[in-house]
Structures are given as structure tokens and as C-alpha cells.
Amino acid sequence: MIFTAYRLELFKMRKRLAVWVTYLCFCLLVTLIFGGPFYAALRSHGHGYFGFPNALPTILSAGTGTASIFGVVLIVLMVCNEFDWRTSRQNIIDGLSKPQWIAGKALLIPTVVVTLYLVVLAIGGTLAFIGTAASPPHSVDPTTTYILAACGALLAMACNGSIALLIAVSVRSTGPALAVALIYQVFDSIGANALRGLHLPVIAKCLPIQVHNALLVYGQYLPYGSSARSHLDWQTGLLFLAGITWVAVLLFISYRVYMKRDL
Amino acid sequence: MTILSVSGLTKHYGKLVAVDDVTFDVQEGQVFGFLGPNGSGKTTTIGMIFGIVTPTAGHLTLFGSDTPHALVQSRRRLGGTLEQPNLYPYLTGRQNLRLVASIKRLDESQVGPALKAVDLSAAADRATKGYSLGMKQRLALAAAMLGDPALLIFDEPTNGLDPEGMQEIRELILKLSRSGRTIVLSTHLLAEVERVCTHVAILKRGRLLRSAAVSELTAGEPVFRLRTDNLLTLWEAVSQYPPARQMRREHGAIYTELADADPASLCRYLAGLGIYLAELTNLRPTLEETFLMLTGSDGPTEAEAAP
Secondary structure: OHHHHHHHHHHHHHOOHHHHHHHHHHHHHHHHHHHHHHHHHHOOOOOOOOOOOOOHHHHHHOOHHHHHHHHHHHHHHHHHHHHHOOHHHHHHHHOOOHHHHHHHHHOHHHHHHHHHHHHHHHHHHHHHHHHHHHOOOOOOOOHHHHHHHHHHHHHHHHHHHHHHHHHHHHHOOHHHHHHHHHHHHHHHHHHHHHHHHOOOHHHHHOOHHHHHHHHOOHHHHOOOOOHHHOOOOOOHHHHHHHHHHHHHHHHHHHHHHHHHOOO | OEEEEEEEEEEEEOOEEEEEEEEEEEEOOOEEEEEOOOOOOHHHHHHHHHOOOOOOEEEEEEOOEOOHHHHHHHHHHEEEEOOOOOOOOOOEHHHHHHHHHHHOOOOHHHHHHHHHHOOOOOOOOOEHHHOOHHHHHHHHHHHHHOOOOOEEEEEOOOOOOOHHHHHHHHHHHHHHHHOOOEEEEEEOOHHHHHHHOOEEEEEEOOEEEEEEEHHHHOOOOOEEEEEOOOHHHHHHHHHOOOOEEEEEEEOOEEEEEEOOOOHHHHHHHHHHOOOOOOEEEEOOOOHHHHHHHHHHOOOOOHHHHOO
């Protein structure tokens, strides 16, 4: 039945114009993000860097911050409107159980995260493919780095998506939920600075948005000892563990909040 | 067979007691009216039956099941609406029903006949945000009826509709009730209930005032009002009529109860004496009068009145 709930979520998503408009805006933004270096590479007369494999670090990480924000927007859109329209309660009346309903919504997170990242990879990859002729290879990182960076980006977006789900089921109204999600990003950063001021840097770097931000940094996944990662203070394994823990905790709290409140 | 049994159901929202110790049963085949003024706790009670509102206290048995897990399974045999029609505005009527059919694990081939049953086939492929409220209510009824659920619960299905829309929905519910389905209908429109329901529960401020068959609620001793040209002759004739009792004369008419509740016999008896009535009115209390009497005062509730 959870699969049915998920299938219904995909159906609702596919039929919703607002979702397509959001994806379209995202495509335009990603094109703009990659457009700059791509254009510079074309004009560099063979000295640009936006081609394969030089552009891979940019492709894997440059659009992910934007993707993460769009992920929040999509999750909030897909969850809050169910409360606005009272279709959430009607789904339960029609026969879905509350755990199935929230599971269907939770499964939207990986769907949104993967599709947004695929858009980033597709647009970045296409431009890099075109720009490859103008960009002689000069730096190749280990394949593990590329894979870890991609996994880190997906996990970071899932972390932000889980925050969005928790906010959406708590606030239950699209506009206020988006505002709370935005304000939370600021509060998390301010909180982290305050904790550092109180000589609690370990707690500071473990806050959800701090973990999210760290996961998005490509340099985090370079081999140990490389100069680009010297200033980064996370061990990759621990960073992934922190990300996964936050996703699990946020999903669990979302579930509890949804189950506890009447519809 | 008892389909739904509610016992001591209570819901508190902080200090507010929305539903207070409500108990009633719905038997198979009954059309059960749930009556009460606005804010009397009807929707909250129905929300608890549907499982979208968690009771503070009380017991609920649905199709013989009362454990939380079994209730989730039993609720699959329910169909219904709560307050306004809850539809996806960007989906068409057909897509909304397809979605409900998927949740109920039904074949999508049932969607077409359901749309036809509520006369929405022509508008089936339009987004529901363009529907009138009456069309939305009809679509919600079609969604509730998908899969032929054993118990249908409609909460204020005619709310906000114009007289024509109300008539359409009333006819639909009447059609359903004639097919022998068990229906719970929450409303504050008494004419609807009197026409459709076999049994009613009357709520006020979250408390159950009365739960009984409609016929029982309106069965108080019938009083007949009689008028004719010669009131004195009529008085003497009626006083000789054995079933007549509790006679009184008021405002140029005679009021009497009839032990046999048979006004036709009285007419025949009077005609035999050469008395022809200008008026014979049965003053049996209507459901509306009973409802107003119960909800208009702060009289004892059913629980308080019990010995």
C-alpha cells in the first residue's frame, strides 16, 4: 500500500502545473549557472576549463545549492496544499492509513532530489560536452571523489528536503511554510555562529544546515592531504553519517508530528 | 447487525469539550441522521469515526472491529465526505475519481459509471477548480460511492448549495437510501432528515440529547383540531365518541386526542350524525418541533434523564 501511496504522489506531481513551472524555472537557473563558465570556455580559444573532465567538479556541485532550495519548494508545495485543500483528510477517509500517507510524502524526497540533480547533470553535462573541444584536460580527480561528491550532494538535498517535510507537516500552509523554511536557514547559521562563540564548534558544525552546507562542498571529497581540503574539518565518513542521521531524525519527527495531530 | 457502535466518545481541544460522552449505534440498513446546530460536535464525531480525529476518550466499534489496526482495515468499507468536497482542484473530475479508485484498490473501469451516476460525464475531463459547488458535491458523492462501501457517511452534503443543488443531492441520497444502504447523514436541515432518515441522533454542545427512530421522535400522542359551524353540537358528538379523550376547546376549535389515532373513523362517525367538519388537522409533532424543543432548552440530555 505504501507503493500505492507513492504512485499516487507521482501522479499528483505529474499532473500539477506548479510543479512543472518550478522545474522549468530551475532549468533556466541551472543553465544560467553553467552558462557563464561555458561561454568563457568558448571564448578562451582552447584555454577554457568548461569541458570534460575539467568541468566535472563544477557540474557535480555548482547547481546543487540551488537544487536544494528548489527541492524545499517542491516538497512544501506537494505537502502543504494537501492540508489547504483538505485532500490529506480525504485520502485517509478514502482508505489510506496515516503512516501510508506520510510514507508516500517522504518518498517524494528522493524523487525530487534525484530528478533535480539529474537536471543539473544533464544541463551541465550537455554544456561541458559542447565545450570539451575548447577545454584541454588539465585536472582529473579520482573517480571516488566524483562519486562521493555526487552522493554528498544527493544526501545534502535529502537533508534539506527532510527539513522541508517537517516544516510542511507542522505549518500546513504553503506560504508560511516556505517562509519558515527560509527563516530556518538563517537561524541555523546564526545558531552555529553563536555556538562557535560559546566554544562549542562540534555542536555548531552538526546543525542540520551546517551539515547540509558541508555536504555540498566538492573539496570535502578530495583525497586526504590535498591542499583544497586542508581547511575542511569533517571526515567524509562522519559527514555522511551526520547527514544520514539528520535525514532519519527529521523524517521520524515529521512522522510523529503528522500522526499526533488531527487532520 | 450493528455496523457502527459509538460508546462514550469524547473529544477535548484544550479546555473546550467538542464532543462529550456520545453513545449511539447504527444498524445495517438504517439511514441515520446526525442532527445538531452549528458547533454541536457533529463533524468532530464523524471525524473520529473516519479516524482523522483522535478521540480523547471512548470506544468505537466498526463492523465488529475495535482495535486500532482492525479499525484501519474496517474503515476501508466506509465511504464519505467531511464538510466541503475535498478535491484536487488541478485534477479533472475523472482524475480525482481515478485517484480515489487507486486508494480503494478498485479497477479504473468503475470511474465512468460513477461519473454517469452523478450526471458528470460531460464535465469529467474538466479541472474541478472550474466546477460549481453542486458539481463538486456530486463528484464527492461519486467518490464516496466508489467500490460500493457498506457504510456511507455524509457530513453536510448540501452545505452552501442553492435550492436546485440541494434538491439534486437530496435525490441522490434518497436513491441510495432506497437501495438499502446504511447511511449516516449529518446535517442541520431537518426537512432533509425527515424525508430520508429512519433514525436520528440529536446533539447540542457536544452532548447527545436524544437518539431514536424518527417515527418514535414524532410519535407523541397525536392531537386533532376540529372545526365546524356549530361547535356546541360538535363538542357533544365528540364527547360521545369512545376513542376521544383529553378534549379541550380553544380559539373556536376543539382539540382532542384519539386513542385509535384514526381520524377517518371519527369523520365517518360525525358524518353519521350529520356533522361535516370544516377542518380536521393532525397536530402530530414534526421532527423540526421535536428538534427545536430539545435543542432550544437546556433540558436534560439522554444520559442525564436515564434512571
